[in-house]
Amino acid sequence: MISNPATKYRQFPVIALSDRQWPNKVIDRAPRFLSSDLRDGNQALIEPMSIEKKLRMFDLLVECGFKEIEIAFPSASETEFKFVRRLIEENRVPDDVVLQVLTQAREDLIVRTFESLKGCKQAIVHVYNATSPVFRQVVFNKSKEEIKALAVHGATLIKEEAKKYPETDWSFQYSPEIFSDTELDFAIEVCEAVCDVWQPSPQKKVILNLPATVEMSTPNVYADQIEYFCRHISRRESVVISIHVHNDRGCAVAATELAIMAGGDRVEGCLFGHGERTGNVDLITIALNLYTQGIDPTLDFTKMNKIVREVEHCTQLPVHPRHPYAGELVFTAFSGSHQDAIKKGLSQRKKDIESNNGAYWQVPYLPIDPIDLDRSYEAVIRVNSQSGKGGVAYLLEQDHGIEMPRRLQIEFSRIAQKEADTTGKELTSGVLYSIFEAAYFNAPKHVELLQHKMLGEDDEGNTTIHAIFKTNNQTIEVETTGNGPIAAFVKAINQSLNLDIDVVDYNEHARSQGAQASAVSYIEMQVGNRTLFGAGTHVNSSKSSYLAIMSALNRAIDKNWISLNH
Known part of the structure; x- marks a missing residue:
């Protein structure tokens, strides 16, 4: 860093908007949401998603409630084109979901884009071109008039190409790129010219997407830009103002929320903020911020673990443990005073519910009820057992080859601490291993796995297994197919015992103990809104994973989390 950054960097100019209205506005409804995970998010991955992973991500987005999904840049590659075709030809798109695709303002790319969407019921074609000074002058060496002419040409081509596919209900979207660095009056001029071509109406609106492709100012300046644009664009009732903010300054959520207050109708972004460089705005955070204010976000993130x-899995990128709402540590307090306040808050809420006295959520340090996101209160109060977990984990790993995942360290430290409190004796590594073995490897066998066999695996990774279980003096035989051996085995348990359990996390490592090498598997199982671990060990890694699932299942039954009445 240089001593005087003013010699190298200029402060972003403020907007002449002395009578700005947005600071007095309140967000009272959710905007329209568009997920760009399959386009903007995907293009930023080290290894872009395969078609199978894109299909899996698409299904997740639909399950979360997205009605508008930008699925691809079809003209960019054959993979992108084929993905769009599979969605349409295999009838994977629900009737209430609108596909969006991106294209540059070039004739060959526009033609290819429409070819990819042939047979689609409804779609948004999103076209863009660079309008900001640095792109005009440095990248393309074009004048303002040439840039505007390019936008008009692209809009005209799209309008004409759409006429060739009358069976599709077309909508159009235009982005002046980079809006956040384009002179406001010029951005409006270009958008007006595009609208002159498309002729929007209140019944058939055009989407004008105003991207902060590079976040260059404080969030209030972006809000000023949006309010200025909304005030000066003609046919305001016939256009949808879309917000698309990247996170270069770490302010994407704030900028998006202020832009909604300033007149934005629609928000584009990605789950967990994926995207180029520092990413797009995180749609989960935006939606759940609304939820905590009592506003229906129109999206459903109940199954946060899933x-x-x-x-x-699809992106090969980890979610940070401190990520808002979703990270594994966001509902955990390690401070004793925080823990005490949370405990008292939860206790008071229980009393309020029992007496029908006040329904509003008021628990210190928790802006949202973890239960609403399918998380349990154990994640909050587990800090009681943190003391000594590092030492316990170290001894088991060093002396017995047990490399516990972090959350299992927390769970097992409770068991070890309880034993220490009961006996009043030092827990040596041998004693710790005996406790671990009794609790996990040799968990009570309420349900026993008598036999299992993998019958086959198809090209898409779907696995079929045959299993025989014994419980309550009954033998149950089942054959199921799932997305991999573990998914198939869990499905077999659910089908056999009429349960609804799921695997939250799976870890495995090799272990050498004595003369025989073996594998150790750890399964974190979700039962309702609670989770617990199971562990298994065997020379066969598949058998090891099945034993870990059985361990978790039997421990849940032992805790009365599961009833075997079926």
């Missing part, structure tokens, strides 16, 4: 797991 969402985290699916996104991590």
